[in-house]
Amino acid sequence: MADSGTNSSVGMADVLEALKSIQENQTKLASEVESVSLRLDTLAPSGQVPSLGINKVSAPLAVAPTSPIRTTLAAGEADSGNTSPTTKEATQAQKSGFTSRIILTTYPKQIGINPLPLQWGAPDAVDRGPVVVSRSSSTIRKRNAIGAHGGSYSIYFALALASKQLNANHRPDFTNTEPAANIGPFPQWGDKKKIVAMDPWGHLAPWLFSDVIEKEDVDIRPTIAITKAHMKLPELEESVRRGRLVPDGKVCLNAQGELAVTKFAVEPVWYLPGVAERFGIDEGVLRRSLFEHTGGSYPELITRGDIKVFLPPIGGLTVYCFGDPAKMSDEKSRLALRIHDECNGSDVFGSDICTCRPYLIFGIEEAVKEAQNGGSGVVIYFRKEGRALVVPMKYDAIVGQGIPIHERVELPEDLIPADSRVEIDAKITAGYFTTGNRMTAEELKAVQGRMWEEYSPDIVPRRESSPRPKNAERRRPRLLRACATEPSITTSNACKGLLTSPNTSRRATDLLSRVAISNANSSPSSTRSFALDSSEMREARLSDSTRDPHSVCYFSFPSFDAWEVGEHPDEEKVDRTA
Structure with a gap:
């Protein structure tokens, strides 16, 4: 019996080895077949697709037989006997640099599939392994991740390849791109439940x-880039002028409010089991939902359960x-943190209907102050709209991960734009943090912003031009009112050449000597019209320098309605037939 057991063990070992x-x-x-197929694809004439395909030998990948070529005849279409695909689509596919096959998906333990080991949450980088997602010819069989580098920008990468602006096997050069700051490792990097939406080793991968x-x-790329930069925003200069920020030459560099900053650009990398657990759902449900609601874009979410x-x-x-940056993880140092969701309208274009900017x-101001006080300041900017976050979702997410928040700081009232009261009051009523009054539903109904038809007292509505005969000369465009803090002249309906004559600067000077100045807090009746020389104009601008730049004096320019071209012989005649 013992000999039989020994022979059985030896026999099984031989079978496994075989x-x-x-x-x-x-x-x-x-x-080898794949290599031959690729060479044939390269050498084939532009109007002919090679007949040899890897799917005809061992089918190591799930592929479509030809791409994007028809493989069946339409109903009623005669078979010419020519089975070699030479259609216009085939020719175009060859010219675009594609092979004759489309790889639709892959499967675990499939012949030719050999993903690099990836053990999420391993404490050592080498044991954890790299994240490999590239579909280049030398890497596609070793991929251990689904998706593509670049997030939403992967679409532009596809366009660059399709238009042959970029080689499919292009490799970036990482020379002199090492991280500008040393970060980690930390104990949390070795816990697969702590970090599930980014690769903590991503800045060091290459x-x-x-x-x-x-x-x-193998094509291995970083998913985090760390660099140093300077930040300059117009509001920060105002912060320095008002004394909210103090230049120290280290964090706040100068009187213009220029800041020294370390910047971390982070690409999303999801560990699917961890993400599913955070949402309290099954991993299979998460995979299917992601697959179906991205238009079936990632079939490996379904077929490759081994890829996590x-x-x-x-x-x-x-x-x-x-x-x-080292103080971000120092428990003895205070950390001021702002987690901000992108708002293009406010952050970029300055819309005042919300409080985002x-x-x-x-x-940023609070982060700078904390850094100057010996702590650290951090602003995290998410590239996603956050309009739906009207309840403390971000706060709950931070606290839920065991990160203590010792103090919450409310946005000062004087920084809230008038038209954003609708948004901020609605957020506060829905549960947004506040130390002040929380409106009732009835009180909230009475809150409303300004309408287009409304004008503040210091703004005079534009007077429409009186009708003129059809054949009359076109008049000069009227100048609109401009803020005294913005040294620009804005015109409406400007015609080419009207403001480019040699005498334009002289006439602009004449106009500025006959401005009407009104204070932003005064009524229109108090507006006075008188001549000012250049020094007096500068004094008028500087006299209220400590006040809000949007509530100082305004220049009201005289109308051009009566200024006809014919009345000024020294002006060039402008062709108005266009």
Whole structure:
């Protein structure tokens, strides 16, 4: 019996060894066939697709037989006997640099599929392994992640490849791109439940796995970039002028409010089991929902249950650190943090219907102050709209991960634009943080912003031009009112050449000597019209320099309605037939 058991063990070991050898041979064969197929695709005439395909030999990948070529005849279409595809689509596919096959998806343990090991949450980088998602010819069989680098910008990468503006096997050059600051490692990097939406080793990937890149010809890219920069925003100069920020030459560099900052650009990398757990759902449900509601864009979410990492097609985030980055993780140092969701209308274009940009500026100011006081200041900017976050979702997410929040700072009332009261009061009523009054539903109904038809007392509505005969000369455009703090003249209906004559500057000077000045807080009846020389105009602008730049004096320019071209012979005649 003992001999029988021994023989059985030896026999099973031999079988396993034989199976392993067969698998290795099949993998080598698949690789060779793939290499031959790629060479044939390259050498084939532009109007002909090679007949040899890897799917006809060992089918290591799930592929469509030809792409984008028809493989069946339409109903009633005669078979000419020519089975070699030479259609216009085939020719175009060849010219675009594609092979004759489309890889639709892959499967675990499929012949030719050999993903690099990836153990999310391993405390050591080498044991954890790199995130590999590239579909380049030398890497596609070793991928251990679903999706693509670049998030939403992966679409533009696809366009660049399709238009042959970029080689499909292009590799970025990482020379002199090492992180500008040393970050980690930290104990949390070794806990697969702590970090589930980014790769904590992502800033070091090309250097940690340089041997794998060179020896195995694998395309491994970073998912985090760390650099140093200067930040300059117009509001920060005002913050310095009002004394809210004090230049120290280290964090706040000068009187213009220029700031020194360490910047972290982070690409999303999802560990699917961890993301599913955060939402309290099954991983399979998460995978199916992501697959179906992205138009079936990532079939490997369904077919590759062995792959646990997904690079989604969404925007990432940027971390702006003020002060010493090492103090971000120092429990003895205070950390001022603003987590901000992108708002293009307010953050970029200055729309005043919400408090997004005021919150962003206020968060930066508080971060700078904390850094100057010996702590650290951080602003995290998410590239996603946050309009739905009317309840303390961000606060709950931070506290839920065991991160203590010792103090919450409310946006000062004087930084809230008038027209944003509708938005901020609605947020506060829905649960937004406040130390002040929380309106009832009835009180909230009475809150409303300004209408287009309404004008503040210091703004005179534009007077319409009187009708003129059809054949009359076109008159000069009327100048609109401009703020005294903005040295610009705005025109409406400007015609080419009207304001470009040699005498324009002289006439503009004449106009400015006959301005009407009204204070922003005065009524229109108090507006006075008188001549000012250049020195008096400068005094008028500087006299209220400590006040809000949007509530100082305004210039009201005389109308051009009566200024006909014919009345000024020294002006060039302008062709108005266009």
